[in-house]
Structure formats: structure tokens, C-alpha cells
Amino acid sequence: MNFLSQALIYLAAAVICVPFSKRLGMGSVLGYLFAGMLIGPFVLGLIGEKGEDIMHFAEFGVFMMLFIIGLEIEPSQFWKMRKMIAGMGSVQMTGTASVIFFIMLFSGIVWQTALAVALAFAMSSTAMVLQTIKEKGLSQTSSGQAAFSVLLFQDIMIIPVLAFLPLLAFRSVSESYNINPSLIDGYPEWLQVLMFFAAVSIIFIAGKFLFVPLLRIVAKTRLRELFTASSLLLIVSVSLLMQVIGVSPALGAFLAGVVLANSEYRHELESDLEPFKGLLMGLFFIGVGASLNFTLILSKPTPIFLLVLAVMTVKFIILYANGKLFKLMPDQNILFAFALSQVGEFAFVVLAFANHLMIINRELTDIMMAVTAITMTLSPILLLINERIIDPRFGVKEQPENLEPDEIKEKNPVIIAGFGHFGSTIGRFLRANGVEATILDHNSDHVQLLRKMGFKVYYGDSTRVDLLKSAGAENASIIITSVDSPATNQKLISVIQKHFPHLHIMAKAKNRAEAYELIDMGLKNIYRENLHTAVKLGIDVLVKMGKRRYTAIRQGQKFLKYDEETIPQMAEYRHNQKLYILKTRETYKLEEELLSKDVDYYPAADDHSWDSTYIRESLNKE
């Protein structure tokens, strides 16, 4: 079977199964699993041994997912929730892993294998759970926050777990026959640990001195596909390095993500890699589904289903106890326990790696993977049961609480697109008043300089929807469009109006001409760059020429008001006279119209405020 027919099968399976599963409210992960099961050797038999190769390719999707997770970790968010994350997370992992470890031991499995399986089973499905929470709007409830903390802890624990596994292997009884001979084979253990830390350090150093400068150079070319290629190159190289050393490549990808999380390219990387990640993850799950050994399951249904039951029950109990320990309300606690009771996709990674290291044999791996897949299938069903049957029995429904300052902060409510002179002044002012905005700019030199000065600026073309999403546009309330070029500014505004209609747009206009365009686009809050400054200078001129300062300022205020009023008037005039058709005529005619309006503007004439002369004259007439 050649590449094209293979591609057809995989893609068709995905395209058919995933929409179906989403329809049933079961999420995309299950859809991919089903697709895999369907086309796998046990059902349609469209893919067979070749499935193994696809798995390696698709594993890359997992690396990407870990890279993006590393990228998205926000230290401040993490710090604020540290108690919950460390507390609930550690209880859950150690509790679950210990109980399952002992269960395995009593079943007669050797301790190294038992430990690997226990660690794999302690994980829950980040992808599934977070998606469910988001879909059901539970992010702000205590169950949502508890789930988030536990999952975050697990995400971080992947590092030590994956790093720890190779150490198990060298003590394992089976032959140390490696398919990919690693560099550190045969060295004493302490040296291997040292080399591991050396590798990690290399990643961090390379991150600062190699990755980011490389991205900077590529960014200057302004070729988006090149930027995407460089990011993929990054992940591949780091993963390869880790693989050569004999450590999980997924860990390397995660670290690379963490290293780049603080760079100005974070959002750009996120949005560039998202489609790849999604597709490759999908392939991964298809591969997993295909490699599910149905023969095995059907030959040993009882032990497998018993195991599924045992694992899910153990997880549920520990989660519930955990929740109780951290004072979750019963209805929230049940939801929390059900939501995380499955074994997650990381288990596949851990199991596969453990298998690769010969810690777990093939048969056991297949069984455990089957168990994992089955728990993932059952999970949404459980949640459905909870929703329909159990939950309504609870009287009090928890409303999303008002967040304490201690809790997770949503992404910033204000986005500034375009951080030139105008935008940066706004940014500085807002920051001085305690409002930290998310800042986007497309000039890579500029971004670099601003970051040096302590601003959190992200590099990217803000007219791209995916970048705006990545920067939090869906949750923000205000966007300031202060891009230098009027054409780009207007493009950005139309993108926002189309995709993020809830966002309140506050637009900079370079001059009157741009202001007229923006009015035509329906904007109300238009801020002309030069108006206030020019009037301010004019006021100072009046003062220098002997006018009282307060009077000059009032004149300035009146003029500003008058001038602002002319904008919609002139915009209408321009539109009615269709002046936008011929550029040269437009400028001339508009100037003419404006000046003729000015002739009638004589604010002093009617200004009788504090006018004692006027009063005196009127009184003395009598």
C-alpha cells in the first residue's frame, strides 16, 4: 500500500469519525480512537503492521503537544495556584500511583513494571478534561479549578516520570537490547543522571543563545512558512537530542517549550504549530486506536474489564477524598472525581516509552493501553450520567464565584495591537495605573528592544485570527488598534469586527483621512494621533503671546470639541460627494470644506462666561 492510499485511509477515517463523536458530545479524542479502531487490523483491517510506523510519526504530535504545554505555562498563574496545584496534585498522583502499584504487585507483577504502570495510570487526560470544562463553562467553579490544578501538576510531573523511567530499565531483568542505542548506555548510573542534567542545561542555554536569535533572524524574513519550519526544526532537534541520550524526547520538547515561553515569539509559535499539533495528535490517537489489540481484549474480557473498573474506582475514590481534603462541596467534588477518573493520553506515552525500554512486555503494554482507551471511552459517559442523574439531586448549584485575587487570572482584558510610539505611550500609561495589557507588534527589532526595556511584547502579525486567539482576544474586552500603517490598521479592524465582535475597538487614526475611513467602517472611538498635541502647542503659543493661561486652555478645549464634531460631518460630506473615488480631488475638496466651516467658528463671540464687561455694559445701559 503506497503512501497516498494510506493517507486517504487515515484522513477519511478522521473526517468521518470525529464529527460523529463530537456530535455525541464525546470529544475529538475518542473520535480519533474510534477511527483507529475502525481502520485497524481488528475491524476493517485497512492498516496493519504498517501502523507501527505511523505511530512513530504521530508520536511527534505528542511532542508538539508537550512543547505547546511548556510554551503556555505561565509562571505567575502557576505561582498563584501553587498551594492547590502542589497540594491536590501531589495527593492525587502519589495516592493513585501507590494504590495501583500495590494492586499490580498483588497480581504478581514485578515491581519495576508495576511502578511504570502505576505512574502511567495516575495520569488523567489533560486534553479531554480541559476541553470538557471549557465547553461546559465550568472554568471558574471550584471543580474546574481543582481539575486544572491537578492536571497542571500532572503535566509538570511528566518530566520526572519520563526521566525516571530509564532508571527503572537498567535494573530490569530483561536484556538491555535497545533499538536506538543511546549515548549513555553502559555508563554508571550516577554519570547518566549527570548527563541527563547536562542535556537539560544544554537545552536551556541553547534556548537563550541559539533558538531565540535564530527565530529573530527568521522573523526578519517575514516569511511565515519559514518561521513555522524553524519551530518544527527546533522541536525535532531537541527531541532527537533527548532520544540519543536515552531520555524521553517528549520531555525534551516540553523543556524547549518552557524555554521559549518567555520569548516574544510565544504567541506566534503557538498559532503556527496549533494546526500541526492538532493533526499529528489526531494521527497519534488513530494509531493508538489501531494498535488496540481487540483479539487480546476479546480473549481476556474479564480481567481487562475488571482492571478498568478497579482503576476507575480507585481513581474516583482518591479524587473524591482529595477533594474533600481541600474542602470541595459535594456536588463539585463528584463532578471533579468523575471528570478525572479516566486514564489519560500521557499514559500512552509512558507505556510506549516503558515498553521501548523493555520495562513492560508487549502483552502487558497492549492490555494496559486497552484499559486506558476503555477508560477514556467511558469517561464522557460517566460525565453524562453525572449530569443527568446524580447532579440534579443536589439542591444547591454552585455559581461561579467571584475570584479572589489569589485565583487564576483570565488573560488580560486589554490588548494593544501595534506598539509604536503611540501604542507604547498607552501601554506605559495603563501599566502605571495597574492595567497590564497584552501587546502585539510585527516589527521584530522593535519587539526585541521593547522586551529589553521590560515590556511583555509578543511578536506576530496581529491581523491573523489565530494569533489574536492565542493572545486572548476571545476573553478580552478591549482592543486598541494602534498599528502604524493605516491599511494594516483597517485590515486588523475588519478582522476583529468579523471574528471577535464582542471586542470593544479603540482605534488610532493617523490623520483625518484615516478617520473618515474608520467612520465608514462603523467605528465610534477614533483617536487622531496629532490633534491634541497640536492644540496643546497652540495653547502655549497663545500664552506666550500674552493670553491668560486658563482662557487659552478653554479656547483649546472648545476647539477640540469643534474639530471632533467636524469629523463625522466631513465623513458624511465625503461619502455623499463620493470624494473617495478620486484621491487628488478628495484632499482638495475636503480641505476647502473644512476651512469654510472654520470661518463660521468664532467661539469667543458667544462666550460671556465671567464677562464683567458685558454685564457692566448691559447694566449701565439702564
Place this chain on the structure above:
Amino acid sequence: MSTKILILFTHPRFEQSQNNALLLQRIKDIPEITINDLYEKYPDFDIDTEHEKSLLQDHNVIVWQHPFYWYSAPPLMKHWIELVLEFGWAYGPGGNALKGKLVFNCITTGMQKSAYTRGGQTMLTLRELLVPFERTALQCNMEYLPPFVVHGTHRISKDERWNIAGIYREILEKIINGDFTSNEIKKFTCLNDWFINIKPNYA
């Protein structure tokens, strides 16, 4: 400290002023007098309270000079009072910065002296209408003196204006020389009356 007078002056349209302009004109050369033109200094109402507080500390007689618009002072004067007279500095616990200093209003008004009667058009006497200022001063442990008043500003003649500006100057000089007692002054409803009492030929 030897007597130094701080004139806190508020006029929102000084270019049209005739009476206040002449009052200031005739006193501005006196070295012990500082004229603080608030509308010129703070047209944005962004008062530099630290600077104002140190000015207050450097002077022992304060004059609130302003046209008596709508039975009160122009907004910037009130703004100044609200911002500069801080709790814990001017009043309240530990608020002794202004203790013992003298303060009075110097006002120009279009109405005649006879118009300001209890039960008449203005409902209260001029002294009574100034109680908000008086209470402000007292709360800051200051001594409040009767006001200096220029009445009938819309119809006042040039000579009358000149005379009364001269009286203002002499009063301020007397205060600088220490040639008075507050109790004496407080017997009168306005500084003008006190002065005429001492120098009848000025009437």
C-alpha cells in the same frame, strides 16, 4: 516670623478684571506680599499640594482674594481648599501647620453694602454668607478676620476704584507692621470699617 502675606488669588477671566486688577496692581511691589495667581498657575486644576503647603508655611497672613461670584469663590479656590488643607496637616490630629495664622477674604461684589441684610434680598449678612470660609479657617486653628470688600463693582467710578485700592494697600501695610490687634479688628464687620475708624479722613 516677621509678617508675610500670601494672597491666594482666583479669577477665571482676569483679562477682563478691573477691580481685582487694580487691587493687585497697587500692592504687588510690597516685598512682604506674595501673590499666588491660581488660575494662571493651575489652569488644569492640577494643584501641586506640596508646593502650596510650603507656601503656606512661609507666610503668616493668608488672604483669599476673589470676585464674590454667586456668594462664593470661583471653583479653583474651593479646589485649592479641598486639596491643600489636608487632614493631619491643616486640621485633625497632628494638623497644626496653620495654627495661629491669620486669614481673611478680600472680595469684590457687584451688590451694594446695603443689599447685604438679614431677611433682605441676600437672606444673610455678608459676614454670615462667609461662614463657610470662616469655619474652614477655624477648623484649621487659624484666626479669621472680617473681609475686605469692594462693593458695587459694576458701577464703581475710576476714582472710587483708585481710592479703595489705596485703602487695601494701607490695610495690608498696617498688618505687615503689626500695627493692630485682632480683637480690635473683629469688632467690625469688615476691614474697610475698621480702617475708616482709625483714619476717618479716608471715608
